[in-house]
Amino acid sequence: MDSTIALSIALIVVATLAGLVYRFFRGRGRSVSGAQCIKLEKLKILKDGEEITKFGKEATVVLFSTEYCGQCPAVRRSLAKLEYRKGGLLFIEVDITHRINLAAHFNISQTPTVFILNPGGEIRFRIGGTPKPKTIETELEKLGVK
Amino acid sequence: MTTNNHVDPRGPRFGAAITSVLSLIAFYLSLSNQSLAYAIVVALGVLFTWSLISPSTHPYGWSFAKFIRPNLAAPKELEDPRPLKFAQQVGLAFALLGIIGGIFSAPLITVSAAFIFIAAFLNAFFGLCLGCQLYLLIRRVGIIR
Numbered sequence: 399m400d401s402t403i404a405l406s407i408a409l410i411v412v413a414t415l416a417g418l419v420y421r422f423f424r425g426r427g428r429s430v431s432g433a434q435c436i437k438l439e440k441l442k443i444l445k446d447g448e449e450i451t452k453f454g455k456e457a458t459v460v461l462f463s464t465e466y467c468g469q470c471p472a473v474r475r476s477l478a479k480l481e482y483r484k485g486g487l488l489f490i491e492v493d494i495t496h497r498i499n500l501a502a503h504f505n506i507s508q509t510p511t512v513f514i515l516n517p518g519g520e521i522r523f524r525i526g527g528t529p530k531p532k533t534i535e536t537e538l539e540k541l542g543v544k
Numbered sequence: 545m546t547t548n549n550h551v552d553p554r555g556p557r558f559g560a561a562i563t564s565v566l567s568l569i570a571f572y573l574s575l576s577n578q579s580l581a582y583a584i585v586v587a588l589g590v591l592f593t594w595s596l597i598s599p600s601t602h603p604y605g606w607s608f609a610k611f612i613r614p615n616l617a618a619p620k621e622l623e624d625p626r627p628l629k630f631a632q633q634v635g636l637a638f639a640l641l642g643i644i645g646g647i648f649s650a651p652l653i654t655v656s657a658a659f660i661f662i663a664a665f666l667n668a669f670f671g672l673c674l675g676c677q678l679y680l681l682i683r684r685v686g687i688i689r
Contacts, residue, residue, distance in 0.1 A: 401575075402572060402575040402576055405575060406568065406571060406575075409568070410568070412662070416662065417665070417670035417672065420670060424672075465624060466679070468553055468623040468624065471621060472620070472621060498683050501684045507684075508677055509680060
């Protein structure tokens with residue numbers, strides 16, 4: 399009898415720990431070395447009806463989204479605001495709903511996923527899940543975006 | 545794309561909270577009173593199937609709309625039902641593991657209840673929908689389109 403209660407409590411503890419670990423790591427992001435580059439001519443990203451051909455002067459933020467992604471609209475709004483506020487920053491969005499091969503290519507396992515690129519289009523930082531507040535701004539400052 | 549069938553994300557989380565309580569009871573009982581635990585896992589399987597066939601008449605959705613949602617502010621974001629539906633299918637798969645496997649081997653009822661509990665608990669209290677996370681990964685591998 400006692401051991402059944404203990405096992406049930408253990409199950410709750412395990413689930414809670416898993417949730418706390420998830421909450422701790424979600425949206426933290428990590429620096430990327432190895433310099434994988436984004437090729438704009440391959441991605442063919444449209445923004446306001448025009449194809450993007452140049453990276454941002456100081457940095458580019460790329461949001462990978464899907465039609466069915468629940469958190470993406472909120473992230474899109476906050477990144478669009480950031481682009482408006484900061485000089486030299488370009489924000490682009492790639493919808494991978496029908497381009498699922500891109501997810502494999504960039505090793506994206508969830509949406510939203512955000513990449514921060516340097517002026518040369520190299521991936522410098524990546525975040526899986528809704529970014530934690532200020533994470534993106536802190537990383538952009540490292541690239542000289544004010 | 546169509547946005548008219550999007551759902552308030554708090555609805556599924558409310559449902560997950562009930563599922564987590566039911567599956568925890570099933571887990572506890574499976575260690576002492578197996579036939580009662582088996583009945584609860586069967587009930588969970590019925591609920592998962594129901595949500596796949598007719599989400600609008602599901603008792604979780606109905607009670608959320610009737611008792612919970614009127615007391616909440618309008619949702620900030622609506623959610624596309626596709627990953628949610630997939631998550632329910634994953635839930636059903638685990639319930640079936642308990643329902644079919646439980647006939648041959650009682651510990652499978654415990655395993656089934658434990659998995660359903662962990663997934664439902666994480667969804668309800670941490671907003672982590674494991675099935676939804678799997679959705680993109682599985683599409684990436686190409687099992688579903």
